[in-house]
Amino acid sequence: MNNVELFHYLLLLICGAGALTWLAERVAIPPAVVLLLGGCVIAVAGKRVPDMDPDLLLAAVLPPLLMSSSFYTAWKEFRQELTTIVSLVLGAVTFTTLAVAVCVRAFNPDLPWAACFTLGAIVSPPDAVAAKAILQRHPLPGRLVAVLEGESLVNDASGLLLYQMAVSAALTATITVASGTGLFFALTLIGVAVGLACGQAMCWVLPRLRDPMLGIVLTFVMAWASYGIAEAVHGSGVLSVVTCGLVLGIRQHRVFDAGMRIKAKATWEAIVFALDALVFILIGLTLHGILAHVNHEGAVLMAGLRVALPATAAAIAARLVWVFAAIWLPSRLRAGHVSSQPWSFGEAVVLGWAGMRGVVSLAAAIALPGNFPGRDLIVFSTFLLIIATLVVQGGSLAPLIRLLKLRPVARHTMSEHEARARTFGASLAALEEIGKRASDLERATIERLLAEYRIRVSANENAYTSGAERVEHRARFLRVELELVGVSRKTLLDLHRDGKVDDAVLHRIESELDLEELRLLRLLEP
Structure with a gap:
């Protein structure tokens, strides 16, 4: 397949992804699940399916998706739930790695321990892209969303550390606890430092650009640049992009002008939609290359199932156990001693169940060296585990949320109508001061503006003080x-x-x- 054919092939995939997304909306199934299954069908039935380079997939597709997710992350809620996020990023990832390794080894005693731990490390961190694709369609309590999004954005550093340690051990390289800890902090600190530098550079450059289109292009370039620079200096590219996105997201209201913000949001939404859809269909397409290896060694198929089934069960169960033992139970025990609201049973169930794996796990498995022990088994079982978590967990998440009757929790903050009344009220007060200094010629114009702002303030004040009837009256006026x-x-x-x-x-x-x-x-x- 030459470059022109590959380009046309990708265009067809994007069109197919759009059609599958439309179909998923009509049948009320998460689009990620439909796209993944569609990719699998193409991989099995297609005669000319190009092999997907995992490094290219990570470097080209993942940075914009991570940048978009981190840009819109609620920073205040992220900080408030930092303890829970760290518990999942460090504790749950490590616990899942151990649980998967022990369970897989119990059912496959001939598989080396290093291979079992490698598989555990590969599938231990939930995927940011998968989490966003599934969760954005369901209204959930703000704290739950903050934890799930925050965890999925930063857990790759701990998973990558365990992955590198397991691969080194399997290939007889010496690695100690001290060197492993140093590697973890190097990945984290370098990645965060590069992301901060890139984010600060963007905050300095963007206000100085007069052309909004140039600024929008620069945001995309910086997503790829922050990832590539961090990887080049042996840091975490994922953490670099996430940090850069958080910096821009926190300062966006002062850095972006109105025109750039409107155009950037529309541009990013369109491109992220296409990339999001493409990721899952590309995951399905990797089945083609995996099956090619399996066909050369038929025993790998049954052996892969013996590895994938216990690995999937262990990965799902380990996360549920960790959430209830390390997050839900302590929050209930501390309920009378701390000001924070304890986790409800329903929140803990969804937090434990929303552990979908995706592109990062698959790319890590495919990137294993060719001489790695049990490589084909690990790649095949990783693919099956991704399918299982996306289809089983992702597909059942919406019914589970409805069953548990989870709804966004009302926060002790202003309603939208009250906030509008306050903001328009400030403008009205300023306008009245301007009117006092206005000439007779300007007075008529000022009076028209005063009348408009008085209507806005009054409509919003009535909406939040007078109940549903006034809200409906305002809606009819709009x-x-x-x-x-x-x-x-x-x-x-x-x-x-x-x-x-x-x-x-x-x-x-x-x-x-x-x-x-x-x-x-x-x-x-x-």
Whole structure:
């Protein structure tokens, strides 16, 4: 397959991913599951399936997805739940590695311990891409979302350390606890340092760019650059991208102007959607290369099942045990002594069940050296485990959430309507001060603005103080405004069609109407 054919093949995959995503929405199945199964079907039935380079997959696809996830991470909630996240990142990953190794060894006594530990390290960290793809479609308590997203973003450093130690031990290289600890801190500190430097550089450069498109392109370039630079200096590329994204996310409100923020969000959403869909279909396509090895050695198929089944059961059970023993139970015991809310049973169940594996685990397995003991078994069983966690856990997550009746917890903060009333109220006060100094000629304009802002403040104050009836009254008023935007748009297009408005004026006014329509639709969201 030459480069042009590969390009056309990727375009077809993206089109197929879009069609499968549409189908998944219609049948109420998580798109990640449908895309993965679609990739498997292509891998089994397709005659010309290109081999996927795991390093290219990680370097090209993963950084933008991680940057997007970390950019929108709720930093305040992340800090508040840092203890729980660290418990999962260090404790759960290590415990899962040990549990998988012991369980696989018990069912496969001929498999070397180093190979068992390597498999455990490969599948121990849940995947950030898989977690986001599954969880973003379900409204959950803010604390639960913060922990799941935070854990999935930073747990690769601990998983990678255990992976490197197991591979070194299997290939007879000497590694000690001291050297392993040093390796972990080197990966973490270098990755975080590179990410901080890249994030700070972006925060300095972006406000100085006049062209929003150039700034948007630079955000994508920095996602790949922060990953590549960290990997080049032997740090964690994943942590570097995540740190860079967190820095930009925290400072975005001062670094991005309104135009860049609107255009960047639309651009990133479109590209991340395509990459997100492509990741899962590419995971399915790797089955083609795996089956090629299995076909050369038929015994690997049954042996792979003997490895994959206990590994999957151990990985799922270990996470549930850790969550209940190390997070849920201590929070219940400390309930009367600390101010933080204890974890409910339902939250703990979802936290323990949402341990989907994905692209990082598969890439680590495929990257094993060719002479690694039991390599084909590890790659094949890793693929089966990814399938099982995405299909079984990912597919059952929505019914489980509905069964447990988990809902976002009301926080002791202002409602959206009260916050709007406060922000518009500040503008109204400033406008009144301006009006006192205005000339008679300016007074009429100031009065119109005062009337508009008084309506905005009054509507939002009534919405949060007068109950559902006032909220519905406000919604009817907004729908009338939305209808008027449609009338303005139709009139503008009619004028353009009749040759009374040129293209430049059309695009400028249409852009203003688009922003107004987006504002009204956002206000009408429940």
